[in-house]
Amino acid sequence: MEETPSVGDAPGAEDDTDLGILYGTLRGSVVGLRYYTGIVNNNEMVALQREPNNPYDKNAVKVNNVNGDQVGHIKKELAAALAGIMDNKLALVEGVVPYGAKNVFTMPVQMSFWGKAANKEAVVDQLKRHGFKLAPPLKGSECGFGSKWISGKAGPSYRAPVHAAVQLTPEQLKSEFDKLFEDLKEDDKTREMEGAEALGTRLLPHQKQALAWMVSQKMRPQDVLGGILADDMGLGKTLTTIALILTNFQDGKPLPVGKTTSERCRQESGTNSTSNVGRGQCEDPGKVMGPGASGIQRFDTTPLETSSCLPKRGQAKKRRYSGQSGERPLRQTGATSCVEEDTGFASVLFPSSACLKRQTKRKVTATTENKRLVDVPRATLIVCPLSVLSNWIDQFDQHIHRDFHVNVYVYYGSDRNKDPSVLAEQDVVLTTYNILATDYGVRGGSPLHRVRWLRIVLDEGHTIRNPSAQQTKAALCLEGHRRWVLTGTPIQNSVKDLWSLISFLKLKPFSDQEWWRRTIERPLVLGAPGALGRLQCLIRSITLRRTKTSKVKGKPVLELPERKVLIQHVTLTEEERQMYESVKKEGKAAVSRFLSEGTVLAHYADVLGVLLRLRQLCCHPRLCIDTASSLAAGNKTPEELRETLVSKMKLVLSSGSDEECAVCLESLACPVITRCAHVFCKPCIFEVIRSEQPKAKCPLCRNELRAEDLVQCPQEEETDSGDGKKSDQEWTPSSKINALMHALIELRRDDPTAKCLVVSQFTAFLSLIENPLKESGFAFTRLDGSMAQKKRAEAVQRFQSSRAGSPTVMLLSLKAGGVGLNLTAASRVFLMDPAWNPAAEEQCFDRCHRLGQSRDVVITKFIVKDSVEENMLRIQNKKRELAAGAFATRKPSANEDTRQLVIR
DNA sequence: ACCGCCGGGTGCC
DNA sequence: ACCGCCGGGTGCC
DSSP, X not given: OOOOOOGGGOHHHHHTTTTOEEEEEEEEEEEOGGGOOOOOOTTEEEEEEEOTTOSSOTTOEEEEOTTSOEEEEEXXXXXXXXXXXXXXXXXXXXXXXXXXXXXXXXXXXXXXXXXXXXXXXXXXXXXXXXXXXXXXXXXXXXSOHHHHHHTTTTGGGSSSOHHHHHOOOHHHHSOHHHHHHHTSOOOOOOXXXXXXXXXXXXXXXXXXXXXXXHHHOOOSSTTOEEEEEOOOTTSOHHHHHHHHHHXXXXXXXXXXXXXXXXXXXXXXXXXXXXXXXXXXXXXXXXXXXXXXXXXXHHHHHOOTTOOOOOOOSSOOSSOOXXXXXXXXXXXXXXXXXXXXXXXXXXOBOOOOOSOGGGHHHHHHHHHXXXXXXXXXXXXXXXXXXXXXXXXXXXXXXXXXXXXXXXXXXXXXSTTOOXXXXXXXXXXXXXEEHHHHHHHHHSTTOOHHHHSEEEEEXXXXXXXXXOTTSHHXXXXXXXXXXXXXXXXXXXXXXXXHHXXXXXXXXTOTTTTSHHHHIIIIIHHHHTTOTTHHHHHHHHHXXXXXXXXXXXXXXXXXXXXXXXXXXXXXEEOOOHXXXXXXXXXXXXXXXXXXHHHHHXXXXXXXXXXXXXXXXXXXXXXXXXXXXXXXXXXXXXOOOHHHHHHHHHHHHHHHHHTTOOOBOTTTOSBOSSEEEOTTSOEEEHHHHHHHHHHTTTSOBOTTTOOBOOGGGOEEOSXXXXXXXXXXXXXXXXXXXXXXXHHHHHHHHHHHHHOTTOEEEEEESOXXXXXXXXXXXXXXXXXXXXXXXXXXXXXXXXXXXXXXXXXXXXXXXXXXXXXXXXXXXXXXXXXXXXXXXXXXXXHHHHHHHHTTSSTTOOSOEEEEEEEETXXXXXXXXXXXXXXXXXXXXXXXXXXOOHHHHHHHHHXX
8 A cells, every 4th residue: 555656657757857856854963053144943944055175074064044144064974975965966955954943053954865766876875875864755744845845746756655744734834934935025016206306207107116116126135136127018117227227316426225325425415415305215214214314314224225124034133234335426417517528438328418528627536536435336237138229328318317417338349348447437337138148258257247236237138038048147147236127028937937037136045046946946846835826926026017008096007199000902003913913823833732742831931932922022023033932842962952941941031921939939049940841949949859859740740850950040130132132223113112102292291290110021122112212302211130230229319300301201121129119209100011920010010109109100001902911911810819819828820820821 | 062072180988 | 090080171064
């Protein structure tokens, strides 16, 4: 009866990939408590950590509490047994102090040994050699949480009797461990805070809430603060962050955080600092103000993003946290002060300067001041994807009150100033993940990593979800007290992805991967009760997320102007129709051949090619003249095969049909093509091959799949080759171009100030459209993926300008730019050709229908009657239905839709 | 540590 | 007494 292990489905054997199985437990003792500050509570977990460089014993094993503070050491005889096991990673040793936590000299520790099934014997042996013997996992109630949690699941694979262990009393369930999560109480997220004086823009209510939340955010541990602002895009995360940065400053004086700095502040600021104390302050008198606090004292205690609280657990009372930072002043460009200028940087991006003249004067005093405050972090580092870099610059420009000046240094480009002290002097340093990562790898150390930042902000923070990616590692190594992650993506997807963020935030103890696994990942994977709740609690406590439909005080977060989508049908001319029909006929013949042969899926790329040409013909005949498609099949040399695959992949990528990888359902990252001509993200398909060993099959067509057959895209540049064509031939209009120009001219007549976006997936088409725009005297600008960052920023800036004579038309490639792209100057959108994925279109529309749009937005979609474009509309509708359905997360890939279309 | 261990002081009953 | 016993000093690894 005791021996009923169902070996067949033993989860332990499978589960040991990462998390391991439980070998057994052992009681030991922690000694030397005298000498360390870390304290533990009964039933609390501790971490065991090897200390090979201990001068007294090379076998030493440290014992740390949840907070990372050392509690003591493992007694030496036991340490001698553990050292080998731990060093060789034969087992993960986890400890729980079952009782005696208040002991002064030694305390017991219940250890659980986890690892691969294969290593169990070695571990048992090694312990035996030192006279220790593992007890079976589930003996009595002293086993600690690790074993309790997994009792239901991993138990059966082991020989221990499950029944006794599963029955946990309610008290046991409500373990000490859960209290750890209870401490992570959710903050009040509805309190509001006004922006500082230096903020030139009024905040919306939900932005005031975000600001208050960020300023007062309490989280453990005390000495690192921050969180995740995960609002939907378009709610103003950037503005809120700017507002946050501006809270550093008050009246041109620093708002200190710590005691020591506050003393200084009182002296420096004198009485005048009381004048606008209320503004830009976090109002939380109960927690924040000391008894009888005066306005100035509020400076002392108002914890800007400072924790006033927390971990009751595992934290030494004796311990005082040091190293709190003060704040540096924003320099007011009044009569008194101005900004020191030109330290020889490539770009100091605030020409908002009425103050350029006074800057030299300031320089002298600034240097001395900087010297004095040399240990006080001042600069905020903002890391973002390249695509939103210029947006940050614009937003700073736009939102800083004109009487104030903030130094923003863009750390980008080959001429970037690599002097850390120069970086540290800035108010804001802007850089990209790529720069961060490449610098980090450089010998001699990255300047960014030599600065102690006041605050680090990761924009589009989900870019660091992969813990082994260089940019993630680089981000984790940055030093700064406050750490913020901005992301528009809800962050529930993968627990693994979350760890990078948590780790970046330095949220102890979870930032330690061992603790993360132990407390979150393993319980979750093993389906421990309450595990998901804990994770949610954790996320809630550090995240602020609102969506576009969220409400503040009963009103929608954003009251955007109306948005209308019109469909404008276009009829082809006789000539165009003829061309269309002949290509269609040819394509149909090929497709029906594939159908009868049953090889549609094998000719996936070819079919897409036909569709692509049809779509191009709907726009302009010129677009598809040299899109050579090789419908001819046949036997080929490996080199020929490779080339065919590459060109097919390019076709797939440029067709705009395949923005999603069928495995991860996200846009293709590092695309590779299979022998069967299906395109996936490289990591995704490798994972498929790895997990389906020995015989992996293509997820789309179930053909054989081998790693060595995969072909990578040579260079992912913009695939359109629009440039060469325009000059050498006379341009001719098309039905669609005529329709567009008609609309544009009508619009100009009705409202000469109205601006519009002309959007296409084909940059060559945009090039063609340039001709009639010039002929009709439109001032226009252009933005596509092939443009360098600087040019893009310029294009956006020119377009957004309200100056007379500024461009009224922007030619925009559908996929250009990231989510941050802000084109609110436009109130009209002309979508020249439909996309497969309605979300791509939506995203494009949102670039003007977003925060900052004051007019109603009208979108016109040009659709050629009786053409592939009408079918695409139908597909889009299907997609929308699916996306709106209950299981919206599992949207079908573009590939699946293509198949529907073909078969139709 | 209300322990163990160490080493000095000491030494019949 | 090259012992036992006593009691003070001391204490992680």
